[in-house]
Structures are given as structure tokens and as C-alpha cells.
Amino acid sequence: MSDAWWWTYLVIIIAGWLATDLWRWLGVIVGNRLDDDSEALQWVRAVATALVMAVTSKLVFFPTGTLAESPLWLRLAALGIGFLVFLLTGQRVIVCVGVSIALLIAGLMVL
């Protein structure tokens, strides 16, 4: 059964599409009942931000692929210094990305 060509597509539909869109649809239904600047919306904003940053932060601490072999201090230093420069120079996103990536590449080449 699982050798049929459509089996993979069925897995993607059930374990991929339904498994993700279920939550998006619930989000629409919940969000439709939230008022602008209600306490509930403040809490939902906090939870959404913490969730996204937890996922993002894990990518830096536990990367997959070639970066998995790079030292943690290099990744943290590249991001940390880039973010600090970003904060000190008027919070322009391109500054953080440019400084951090330049430091990371320099570090990877030296090490």
C-alpha cells in the first residue's frame, strides 16, 4: 500500500497540510473575537512572540547541516555583536544581518 505513488502525497496532505492549517484556522476563529488592544490580545501577542523566538533561538543554538560543526561561541558572538550594533545604530535590520553574517563568514574562514 505504502509503495503507491500517491501514498506520499496522502501523507503530506494529512500529516502536513491538515496538521498545520488546523491551527491557522483556529487562529482565525480565536482572532476574530479579539478586540484591538484588549488584555487577551496582549497575552496572545506575548505567546506568539515567545513561540517564534524560541524556534528562532533554537536554530542558532542547535543548527543542522554544516553549521552543526561550528563552535557555539562563534554563532553567538556573530549574532550578539550584530544585534548590539543594530541596537546602537537606530535599529536598521540590514545592519544586523550584514554585521552578523560578515563576522560568521570571517570566523568560519579563520577556524
Added chain:
Amino acid sequence: MLFSPSDVRSSLSWFLSGMRGILSLPALILMTSFVGFSAFALESGIGRGEAVFMTLVVWALPAKMILIGTMAGGAPLAASFLAVTLSSIRMMPMVASIMPDMKNDKSPTWLLLFLSHFVAITSWVFAIQHLNDVPRDKRIAYFGGFAITLTLINAVIVGVCYGIVAQFPPIVAGALFMLTPIYFFASIWASARHDVVKLAFVVGVVMGPAMAMIEPEFDILYAGLGGGTLAYLFDRYVLRPRRRAKASPSVMEDMP
């Protein structure tokens, strides 16, 4: 006719300006991530058509990586579903938090449900950054123009790049991998309009990796739901009363 001709044209023109957002830095960074994804799919034994299909129907990159990971490991369907759905719970507060900014009194629910499919981290950040600058009745058109185009273009990128980029030089691959998290750090911080969001940002950054070491199966849930709630309570019961305490003397001075 539901719309007068001028309304139709301006909705269309907002849709088109949303589309132009795909030339922005975040969209370009995401596209490089999808070039990386097509190489990852190839290495994991996922076919070209399957990788494109997955991009269209799942869309969120972390969910796709987990789906491929469980499929490649030969996990049963129920286990794949559970892993992907647990990783996607964050979609609910993400979508819910932009809904009050996106909808208007006349927005049909089916349209919001359809558009919610295109919400992932990049389009969520885009919505937070730009929706407030768009007239309320044109926000759905504007967001749709950006988010739908972004999904379709990345599906094309996966289809075209699949098999072309089997292997990057390690330094390039490493830099590409880091682009996405670095971009999220800067853009989410820069777009935070409330103190509670900045607090939740810091809590999430610290608790994500910490929980991954303590409770790896539900780390994101604990960090997000627990950490976000902590940030909210701290803001409400500690930071806001202090701000009010600081603000009140000046109010007194203003009095005659």
C-alpha cells in the same frame, strides 16, 4: 455589483503593492532559505513534485523540515501528524494576533480562513510591520498580494532549484542557514510596538534553548506558552504599575 469600479481598482492596486513586497529583504532572505530547502529535500529522498506540493500545502518551513524528517525516518502516519501538529501550534497565536489588524467589519470569514494558510513567520512579520500603514478595508488585499505571491514564488524556486544545488560549499551553506534566524532577531525586535512583546522576545530567546535541553519533546510549547504568559503577567503586574507610578507625578504637576 458588490464593488464600484474605483473600489475594484484600488483593491487591485493594493494587492499589487503587496506583491512588490516580495522584492524586500525578508522575502529575498526567505527565498535563499527555500533554495536550501530544495537541497535538503533532495538529500532526504523526497521527489521534486512532492517537495513543490509540500511547499504549497504546508508552507511553514520548520513544519516541512519536521515532516520530511519523520517521513525519511519511516515513521507511521500518526507519528508524523503528531510531530508536525505539535510544532505548528504556534500558528494559532500567530494568526490570532494579526487578525484584529487585518480584518474589518465586512471581511468574510472564508476569505480570512483562506488567507491564514499563507501565514508563516515571514508573512507574520510583514503583517506586523506594514498593515497599520494601509487603509483598513484594503489590508486583506495588501496582505494577500504579498503572502500568496511569496508562497507561489517559493514553490517555483523549489521546483527549479531541486537537483541544481545539491551541495553548497560549507561556508556558503552555513551563512545561508544563519540568515533566517538573524533576520528574525532584528526584524521582530524592530517591529515590536509594545513592551510586552520585547519582554516575550527575550524570554523566548532564553527559554527556547534552555527548554530544549530540559524537556526536548515539548520545549517550544513550554517556552512559548509558559514564557509568553510569564512575560504578559510581568508586564501587567510589575512594569505597567511602575510606568503609571512614574507618570502620575507629572500629571499632578499639570494640574492647576
